[in-house]
Amino acid sequence: ATRAAEAIRRIQSGAAMSDPAGGVAKLDEAILVAATDGLKAAYDRSSGGFGGSPKFPSESELDLLLARHERTGDAELLDIVTHTLAEMERGGIHDHLAGGFHRYSTDARWRVPHFEKMLYNQAQLASVYLRAYRITGDAAHRRVAEAIFGFVETIMTSPEGGFYSALDSETHAEEGKSYLWAEREIRDVIGDAADEFLLLYGLERMPEGVGRVLYRRALPLRDDGVAPQARVAAVAGSRAALLAVRDARDQPLLDTKILAAWNGMMIRAYAEAARTLENPRYLATASRAAEFVHGALRDDDGRLQRTYRLGRARHAAYQEDYAFLAAGSLELWRASGDAVHLQRARTLTDEMLALFWDDAGGGLFFTADGGDLGLRTKDPYDSAIPSGNSEATHLLLRLADATGEDVYLAKAAALLDAFAAPMAGYSRSFTRMLTALDTHLAMAQPGDTALAGSAIAASGSEYVTVTGSGPGAPVAKGSEFDVVVTVRVAEGWHINANPASDEFLVPTRVAASADDGRVRMVDVMYPAGSTLESLASDAPLLVYEGEITLRARVLLTDDFEDDDGAITLSLAYQPCDDSRCLAPASVEFSVPVRVVSD
Template identity: 40%
Template sequence: MTNRLIDETSPYLRQHAHNPVDWHPWGDEAFAKARAEDRPILLSVGYAACHWCHVMERESFEDAATAQLMNEWFVPVKVDREERPDVDAIYMQATQAMTGHGGWPMTVFLTPDGEPFVAGTYFPPEDRHGMPSFRRVLRAVAEAWRTQREKVERTTSALRDMYAEAARAAVPSGTLDDDTLVRAVRSIAATYDRDRGGTKGAPKFPPAMAYDFLLRRWARTGDPSLLDMAAHTFRAMARGGIYDQVGGGFHRYAVDAIWLVPHFEKMLYDNALLSRLGVHLWQATGDAEARRVTEETLRWVAREMTAPSGGFYATLDADSEGHEGKFYVWDHDDLREALDASGFSPGDIEAVVHYWGVTPMGNFEGHNIPFVSRPSTADDVEPAAEEGSDASLADAVRRAKHALLAVRAHRVRPARDEKILAMWNGIMLRAVAEAARAFDPGSEGSAWLRDLALRNGEFLASTLVDPATGRVMRVHMEGVTRIPGFLEDHAGVALGFLALWALTFDERWLDLARRIGEATVQWFWDEEVGAFFDTASDAERLVTRPRDPTDNATPSGTSLAVELLLVLADVTGDEGYRRRADRVLASLAEPLARHAPAFGHLLGAADMAVDGAVELVLVGDPATAGFRALAAAAGRRYVPSLVVEGGPERSGHGRPLRAGRTAIGGRATAYVCRHATCDLPTSDPAVLDRQLAAAGRSAPGPR
């Protein structure tokens, strides 16, 4: 027996297609049935890699008695939050308002008009640890719907007021200036765990966006403590169990305070954000460990998360064979035997076992999560480079990764969600393109990164973007492209194309980004409100039009859009873009300073607005050695808010950055400018490096 979800393309929805629950996908049919039969909607929201979503399915949705109650009293609706972030955001706001917390699976009971009146997250099958059983909740909600409609109306009325407040016009909340950024730094630093990096306490989530902002401020101010926070945190994660020491890539988060035990799902977006932070750390410090971990992560993306078409898949599940983390953990004896069978000497086996903290007792339910057993400190260097003998250790660890990866290939793999999501692909494209710019551009060693970026860009351009209108679609799965894109999709893909333009100097990518930027303003900007909405003006009408500028695990659509507009304003000279970006930032100036960890990505855009972009124009033939040498020098240097464009003198006609720029003496020439003031043009990569280093420091200009 199957239900309606069998016809969906989402792997998460299809996972529930054989439940005895009469699931409906989100849509008119479910709400029409609810209205006709005067039954509440039972909305369940989750995603394919969500461990507790699987638990609740096994415990409740596969249980015939529970399903009977759901089918009799409610119209059950299942939503994949990754396909419909708008639905997820609206009802998560209600869940947090009613319960004080959120998470997935999210369980919300709605009136037939879609208004929430009861909400929660995971419910167990029996009363447990103060949580009511799911069946108890079903009975209570059904009884309230039958006999206490006035209480239901009071709840929905209060939530209507909450939604109305969020939709009001944005007004300035303070002055956006350097003091705003100083206060934001203090807000982030106040939560910093000096021993383990990241935010104090547990669980520990990767703070990639906020710490990328700290790196920007280090470059602007020279404050070494800001670099220490970013580098120490990245290093602690890279040496912990949250990082897959064998196969590369970061898991979702650590359940403890020491980055050891993760929730084992792997998300494309986490790895995009952390890879970009790793690129920036390498540019800033030349740290070999940051580069190695970033390259390993991107090789994992290329190996396990890239479709034949060039699109990037969404997630890997945490579970395999019914056990969380089984694919990734090792028994002490099994790991030793695997290395012995691969020809490792007894000494190398001992060294690797010690390096990864592998013991007979294990560190996770009797098994071992490999981690670098030497703790990270703020002034640390890569542990495999400590002493003279560590060259052999580094070699042994590299060989062990290959050997164990081959062994692991024979295990039952976690399920992979092969949805290709526009925004997630856009931010991963950006990370890959920036890595290709930074890591020895033009060399054979980095050619795979350039190829990976180009294949993904071509896929997005041909499959998810309408080149005539600039509209972006959200999802591609099994040859089907569906769901009109949200604000985050448009801005994320456009920023990915801009990164590809900076890598290739192919004007096509700039043209696509500009078209998407125009569509973003046309369909998501509200001039009266003075803000971006997360859904387009022609999108499906929901109980409210969502607008949330705060980051979640991914950058908010608002933060991506503001950054996009600032870059396009710089490139095109269109001050309409800047005016809108500044208006958004002014409305959020005080929250940015007070609640900085919730605005990591938008703080990066605020930094660009306050301190200004650094503009680099490379004039010449990109195929020549001189041009490539200048591009390589620029790629190796970390410069916050760097806007790069280049190509022959005849290209870029009409763009302000290109006006009057010529190749001096017929040689490729670099121009570094800021606040309409330029350094002397140069064809010397060493001089360019010094100019870029100086240009990145704080020197606010007129606004």
Template identity: 40%
Template sequence: DILQQAVQALLQAYDWSMGGWGRAPRFPQPMVIEFLLQQATRGDQKALEAAVHVLDQMSRGGMYDVVGGGFHRYSTDDSWLVPHFEKMLYDNAQLALAYLHAYLLTGKVAFKQVCTETLDFIHREMTHPEGGFFSSLDADTEGQEGKYYIWLPAEIETALPDPASRELFAQVYPVTAQGNFEGHNILQRKGSLEELAGQLGLPEIELIERLESIHRQLYATREQRVRPATDDKVLVSWNSLALRAFAQAARYLRRDDYLAIARKNADFLLKTMYVDGRLLRAWRIGQARHSAFLEDHAGLALALLDLYQSDPDLRWYQAAGQLAGDLLEHFRDPQGGFFDTRSDQETLITRPKEIQDNATPSGSALAASALLLLSAYNDNGEWRALADYMLSSLQDLLVRHPTAFGFWLQGLDFAFGPVKQIAVVGPLSSAVTQAMLAAVWRTFRPRSIVAVSDQTVEPAGNFPELLLERGMIEAKPTAYVCQGFVCNLPAKTPEALQQQLETVS
């Protein structure tokens, strides 16, 4: 009922014309969209319609950079046309995930394209050679906001020498001499790719491919301009959001390059951001600084659990467990929940304890979700009880102000379950093992966790209890689908696993 009440509150406040919540300036609200997509997996069609509608509206251009990929910070109008041109890592990480999950639920190729273009943008323009992700790109170049991103008709004509390309561009993007922004043009499509493909009599995939070629030519021209400055700080909490996006895209889209980016980022964070056994918050020009906050510890724990599910290297799981231990030792409030600062940090008159989600998830919401996921792996009743207490204390606020508690709502959805605990045991080099993993990641499963064990390696140290006493049957890869650590009969084939995933409630 609480989940349904929150959905109803969101739908009642939703702008079914232009998409989104509230009046301009209009922010993208990725956490709320994720929550709606979670409810779509419970069969809520209206929640799916709202999520798909706003994702489509935002991706047409303006706030979304159709030429180079990635999202600007927010729209200054209700139609997502004129953005504040700054690009933030945290926005792009969270939106890439939302578009990925929407693609998995709908099969809309345009959503997959936005996801991959956004991740490719982060990798190309916001990544340090050592693996950390930068914080943002400025809005201004040469003292003018948006100058790098806007166009004159003559610039388009020069960039697209082929008449057929110019004709298709004109049919998709309304570029005029008067412009739509200070005498220049911000590129925004006239409609969705599906609508435009129908009007032009083209298959949607062909339209996407032809526009990709046009965008590449425009990007090459744009690269000759003065680029926006980069805020090259590496922040653990924001990097954790991007790490989650790359890790999930790697397994759902079977992209080894994304997995390599995620591994490199995780290695950077675990090796560079720890000094004398203590996690630090920010890094720049070779130096890590400032004691990490709650959001850094909890966000990184969640990200490492995502990476573990894409790359079953035990060290990711173990590092997430260590971060959870640090939460309990240094951040826990004896009265319930967590403080935002460490107990041994510099003395403050009062230790802050922010619960509301803003442009990024609150540290407390991240901590609750991290404890929920870890308890689903290790059956730690204390961690589960603490997360449940945090969620139960906020349920009234979640219903009355859902746009301010989007990540909390995602955690509540997981807490309500049912949660599928999936153990896959078998050599990773086996085609059968890989087919079983492909069955698991065929669709968006927000209330599932996966643990994988290569039977040829003996587990050592701290490993998921989900894998205990679960081995291969007849020396062949075997999968177990469990709830509350009680499992169905072992699945010995990918087909049997798929059937259990579809039928277990």
């Protein structure tokens, strides 16, 4: 990680670009401050979000504010995000019966949506709600994310495991028809429970036609002390009854096209959920989708394709398909520790750079060739979907962090450099790339050892480098959680597997540091060793070479004091080459952990 910071500072020394007026656009903190100041100014203090109607979820803007809050501690940024997320959750843009979100709101209060449901909205909003949950520990954010996943699993997941693209807004050419209610219908369905239900939920009139949109009212505290969320939970049966009736209506058209880029986004969201919420079902869903997309969306030559429908993959993938799918694979590796996903991320990234990189002007083209017109374009602007260049910048930074390879750092810096001037002048159009810039600057700070907010830290020696990835969500005292430990062994060396081949050999072992009595090791899952022929042994040795991943189960003791935001573990190992073994050694490493406040 120190090498990464040094490499970034070398790259940044030349990372400036002339703007159209002849000045210099520098990649520095000032660009980020100006961007967040602009979002503060555009913030709707009444209903959340930015600007008036129509109002979009603006996931990239919200994620930038969360990233900047984590970097700077600016509480106002977190307040803007949590208020916006709460208002969206209450509004009609949120499907209170089936979960998930509609595409955007036609009014400033989030009440009346354009009813289309897009996969990319579900993926991005799930990630934002999960990040807000990791920061705040507020279970309301967790519930919204879980409801999104429930909707995607029920409606937008194919039998093969891939994710469908969209659910239309119209039924029989009428906007929102299947979603709308009259009060009389609600009372007919749930009977006596309707009085309490309609105290909690309102019905907003559509601009045209009949029927009204269900939204949740702002709930004051009652004299009986029952919390608003408890009242909402108490009417779950009523919501289920209404959903059953709604599901029996004619439904909007489901677009069963499977897109590589959007599936990459959803895979990443599920992997984030698996890591944040420690839910193996989410990991299984992400893994199944990844296996399907990586296998089915290929042509006869093995090249990635953009779309899949009715058993056929078509159209050569665009740059954004490579970027988003690689990002999903990388997050899946972080959640599972399975090196297959890391290798897929690297392969897709290397292919993306080979096919789309502009050697003359920097940045990534949208297509691999210019088609019949011989024209290739670049789209750096973030909109409802982040640009492929923005996502590639994030991917390259995280891949550099995962592998320690400077080539990925250099490409990420070159991408930022290529778009420095427009980023400085039009920050609202580059919010996803600005979040990458925030990460880039954080990685370059002296003493930093990992991506900001990544719950990863690294330590090492001449022979091994150890990275510990902790849980994304806050951990309660007295509870258990998983730590993913990645060990990279220097080229030409190996360490003994666990169990070792012989009782005289020292096995590799992860343990709680003797100096950190706040944690106890519950269990460690060690991978199988690879066989190595050795002149010093008649039988092949079982060893670890290159990169391996372990998964440790750790208990946080009841008397844990969160004074530094991390726990300390140790790796014991014995480095050997082809002719000798050195003395056993150990290296301590930190794992970032946030503890739930008492």
